[in-house]
Amino acid sequence: MGHDPWAELRERAEAVRTAIEARLGVRTHADLVEAPEDKGLFSLAVFPYAKELRKAPPAIAAEAALVPAPEPFAGLQAVGGYVNLTAEPAAFAAHVLGSVASLGEAYGSSPAQPMRILLEHTSTNPTGPLHVGRARNPILADALGRLLKMAGYPVTREYLVNDVGRQMVVQYWGTRHLTPAQVGPPDVDKADYRFIKYYQKATEIFEHDAAAKADVAEMIRRFELGDVALTKDVRKVAEEVLSGILASLARLGVAFDSFYWESDSILDGRVQEVIERLMPLSHEEGGSHYLDLSSFGLEGDAAKYFFVRADGTSLYTTRDIAYHLDKMRRCDVAINVLGEDQKLTFDRLKAAFRLMGIEWAPETVFYAFVSLPEGKMSTRRGVVVNLDDLLDEAVARAGEEVAKRRPDLSEGRKREIAEFVGVGAVRYNIARVQAEKRIVFRWEEALNFEGNSAPFLQYAHARACSILDRAGPRTTGDPRLLVHPQEQLLLRRIARFPSVVRDAALGRRVHAVAGYAADLAAQFNQFYRDCPVLNAGSEGLRGARVELVDASRVVLRNALDGLGLVAPREM
């Protein structure tokens, strides 16, 4: 029994299609599609054959329906201009549950693939706390990483730490010249909140203090000319802030396998190597150098890719190239998850690679921004919702719900449930939307606990666990008894899971799994309503339903896990 029952069914259905086309004697090819649920598993629209056969589609469908169909199909039905391939319910149930049983807890995952994937995401500048606008990056990317792993690919999740540049130096200058009293108390006693106060105060001071401004300008100059001690000191500040950011991400369930520090690439000479390599390809303008990318579909300023200033110092573009050359050595496929504001930047990077004669290029997944009803989030204008605030609020709200629903539980247990419900609600609400669609952040939507939400999925999982707890030791059931319409609909969803995961991973479409999971949970709830498990009519049916609930539990758990959500035993 294979790992992917749906793919196997589709393969058999494709063979039926081939047989139909042979019987009709057509050269025209028609596509097999998944059928509407009340019409079978797959269906074939015969309209494309009509022209070649010069016959009416219903007549063609009737002729096509005479072709025999293999197990577990029941046969072909002609309906108008369509031929539908229906499943024989008992055989279908046995087929699906057999597949699940063969993989057990790992059902949904595909065989290991050799292609190494390096997934870079978040990589937000280590100057302060993460806000909700940026939080879409880790939520989306972490789920993508989980789904890729489930689809069989070895994935390394990497954070590019930009501990280089003027912004970092300004912040460092603040920590050296300003006192905690001057910058004021942070909103939260956490490194990312503490250090951003220095950055904010420093930029404020430069507006009216010319001496201070000159001082930091001098520091930036020293930094850019390669002052090693200064570079290392600045990095220490970045490390502190990063620890705060990582703590927030950890609460979301997001972790990294590696970190790439930009300062390292400068100190160990990798950036200098890139400059030397680009020089022969470059044009010079006032002592600085750039690549001309105008033959790659770029126009105007966008076509001038400056990589070294007149004083010989590097630009972020140079370090970007150094970074991606390094990445290229460490993986087969590099995926970067980025805000849509980075689109042109990456077009330029890819063009630069081609100019260098490099065939390889990183792949990009872009997402649109999360904005507030009043407009764009802006740290400078103070119009932001920090990720930590959102999580705190979500968990507090979840806590109220738990207190209402489960007064029987201990305080500690209630807190645990509130945590995964609140955090899950936030993750799900962002993961469920197509990346390229912009999201307007509204509290009432982000904290939705019913309908299409994480708690809805988690609840279905807890329900399944509860039934299994009460069911006691497993008895052998007969899967061929699972012919109730709700059972068949549930089995159909379970069957599709491995394909859904693979398609989502390969298409980099995380939201597809969110939609699938919600659909699965809804169907499980309908099955729950119509099909008693513990009090099923016979031992054989009871055993089979217990097995179906267990299969549902595995799929719900793995779907939740793929989205980075906790699958609770109770809530």
Next chain:
RNA sequence: GGACCCGUCGCCUAGCACGGAUAGGGCUCCGGAUUUCUAAUCCGGCUGUCGUGGGUUCGAAUCCCACCGGGUCCGCCA
């Protein structure tokens, strides 16, 4: 100005790369369901010019063209 992205019930959203059967969900609102496995559930009802106009096709939310509205970018910043 140019490039790229988005535009589907009152609100949010799926479907669009591979065109097919009455365009699925969720929220809101109204009305129901609990001697049975967790009611964060389920059922019923209301709600749609798929931005607009053309084109291709037996068939268009889906493909093509134009336009409208919104977003993002076009630094020797990162």
